Amino acid sequence: MSLSIVPSSPLSRRTALLGALGLGAGAMVPILSATDAFAYATSVTANYPVVKQGSSGGAVRVVQGITRTGVDGVFGPATKTAVINFQRSKGLTADGVVGPATWGALVNTVRNGDNNNIVRGVQARLSITVDGQFGPGTLSAVTTFQRNNSLTADGIVGPATWAKLVGGGGSVGGNPKNLYTNGRLPASALTSVGFGSWRLSTYCINDFKAMNAAFKTRFGKNLPISGSMSAYRTYDQQVYLYNLYLSGKGNLAARPGTSNHGWGLAVDVSVSPYGSTMYNWLNANAGKWGFDDDVSGEPWHWAYKR
Numbered sequence: 274m275s276l277s278i279v280p281s282s283p284l285s286r287r288t289a290l291l292g293a294l295g296l297g298a299g300a301m302v303p304i305l306s307a308t309d310a311f312a313y314a315t316s317v318t319a320n321y322p323v324v325k326q327g328s329s330g331g332a333v334r335v336v337q338g339i340t341r342t343g344v345d346g347v348f349g350p351a352t353k354t355a356v357i358n359f360q361r362s363k364g365l366t367a368d369g370v371v372g373p374a375t376w377g378a379l380v381n382t383v384r385n386g387d388n389n390n391i392v393r394g395v396q397a398r399l400s401i402t403v404d405g406q407f408g409p410g411t412l413s414a415v416t417t418f419q420r421n422n423s424l425t426a427d428g429i430v431g432p433a434t435w436a437k438l439v440g441g442g443g444s445v446g447g448n449p450k451n452l453y454t455n456g457r458l459p460a461s462a463l464t465s466v467g468f469g470s471w472r473l474s475t476y477c478i479n480d481f482k483a484m485n486a487a488f489k490t491r492f493g494k495n496l497p498i499s500g501s502m503s504a505y506r507t508y509d510q511q512v513y514l515y516n517l518y519l520s521g522k523g524n525l526a527a528r529p530g531t532s533n534h535g536w537g538l539a540v541d542v543s544v545s546p547y548g549s550t551m552y553n554w555l556n557a558n559a560g561k562w563g564f565d566d567d568v569s570g571e572p573w574h575w576a577y578k579r
């Protein structure tokens with residue numbers, strides 16, 4: 274196979290190279306298009322989180338989307354290999370750690386009509402179809418994200434929007450209250466809180482994880498979720514707890530189908546009573562991530578209000 278026949282336009286050159294390598298258009302290899310090229314200065318990405326093997330969350334989803342690794346939000350060996358390959362391709366230190374320089378090479382401004390790996394990163398972060406094509410669905414998800422995060426809702430993913438997308442907080446996609454029936458969220462709309470078996474709506478998961486990370490920094494442990502039904506709660510679980518309450522054997526429980534737990538937007542944590550050190554910390558800080566103890570008399574119940 275001679276590469277001298279490779280045409281000059283980037284797209285046809287890429288197709289010809291794939292053909293020469295015996296790879297079809299759908300082959301799962303990281304191909305960098307012209308619009309993937311650099312990118313942001315490290316002054317722009319200086320405050321982005323450093324992600325590496327063992328990290329999890331929205332920033333990892335961005336990395337996985339752009340490097341065309343399986344998107345699960347958990348930075349494992351395959352993601353590390355993909356990052357090392359990406360770093361080599363850009364002449365960066367190939368250590369598998371995504372710091373400011375690697376972030377600067379990974380992300381760039383994308384908008385409606387673009388078709389590249391950076392768009393894949395946006396789509397992976399927003400939990401929508403990852404196809405690299407910035408069309409109406411991506412535009413809608415981006416403007417919703419911008420609105421939910423007090424950004425200019427222009428649909429253009431520039432430095433301010435990227436900072437929120439990778440920043441460890443911020444709501445993801447649409448509010449489950451507008452999309453699903455209480456207590457009947459599909460598994461695809463729920464995400465692990467990152468420990469135990471608890472799940473919350475993907476909509477609030479990045480803010481929850483950011484809050485939990487700050488709590489862990491302060492108290493040396495994860496937020497003490499208080500029982501097996503203390504995060505997302507199915508309709509049947511709500512019926513069970515409501516019957517306990519009616520019979521005088523359980524705490525106050527919302528009428529089935531109305532609890533914020535049924536939307537995956539509330540979590541019960543053992544920080545009682547009011548005035549305890551952990552309660553006071555949450556009371557002073559949870560609002561930064563959109564959480565509030567919105568039920569009087571329940572210092573353990575924290576609901577997501579964004």
Ligand SMILES: [Zn+2]
Pocket residue numbers: 534539540541573574575
């Ligand atoms: Zn509760």
